[in-house]
Amino acid sequence: MTYKISVQRCFSYEQEEVREALIKMLEPLGGMESYVKKGAKVLVKPNMLSRKDPSRAATTHPSIIAEVVKLCYAAGASHVKVGDSPPEIFGLAEDFWKITGFKKACEDSGAELIEFEKDEKVPVTFRTGGKEVTAYVVKSLFEADCVINLPKMKTHNLTRITGATKNLFGLIPGFAKGMWHKAIPRAEQFAEFIADYARELPITLSIMDAIEAMDSQGPASGRVVRPGLLYGGAPVTAVDYAFCKIAGLNPAKVHMLDYTAKIGFGPSSMDDIEFVGIPIEEAVMEEYKVPMASPMHLIPEWVLNIAKKLLWTGPVLKEGKCVKCGRCKKICPVHAIEITQADGALFDREKCISCFCCMEVCPAEAIEAQPSPAVTVFVKLVKRLLRYK
């Protein structure tokens, strides 16, 4: 099966330019009218990861939200809701909405901005890791006739990339996300969980905000880069294949996409994608820094259990940056963080499950992911032995 992904240039977040680029991008896909029918209720799911100004590229830019909402209404939508559930939003929704620009985007476009934490939850049951599990997602997802996913092109220390597929994790409100990290601590199994979960969700269309993107230490404190692109289509995994193509990354080395290819959720290779819009070669970036591909899933569990004291990648503090706000301690699902007056955040290596939620919420960008010395040597060795790139 072939999946059509449309790619368009857009170098600015000026509303007019974004609108024009969105219309051009959607044209080969049939226009917004092919997704939003007259009278439709629409849910728009951007990425609102942290309370950061849009210029930090940690969140979907408000211009894109506003213009997508306007296009939905122009296509005949009766009502458009916008929402997301970042890890530490409890009691801080107004703050999040104001700083990220979401509030103004919704006011200007006529969308209803909703707090997922206050929405009803509905169960989604599926199989992952050989067993049946149930995740609770917002009811608004299933009440909508059309769901438009608006991810941001970013890296992630746990899953390598956080694009269209991973963005759906935010449909699970509140602290339950931390509990999933706790229940599924290994990166590869967590990536499979996200894939199995995403397959169950009724996502109509995904549009990637890659006018500005984030690489290296994403998803909250990486480097801002400028691909100057908007790209989209369906399903979410096809949009993430486009992410890989543009980033110069082999999707087989992103465990989530390697897994979705095997289970038949979307493309199984780049040959399954038909790129439309600008020539895809023109969209490929010269450099996009992605966290190292981990070959750890090739290592048997029992070996890892023995070696886990030596082999880890975990959070460390950047010197002099911690402002001792305590947000990391509050979000940590396994209570592995203490805040001291002298040093700020201290991480308990024994308890830490390397979910990097602390890194996502740190307002001072004081936390970075660092492999243990043994893991650096070990990964190099395994890669050489297995010719794993």
Ligand code: SF4
């Ligand atoms: S210390 Fe950070 S990375 Fe480790 S478990 Fe807690 S939140 Fe996750």
Ligand code: SF4
């Ligand atoms: S590491 Fe970041 S989130 Fe944690 S206490 Fe320091 S500044 Fe706050």
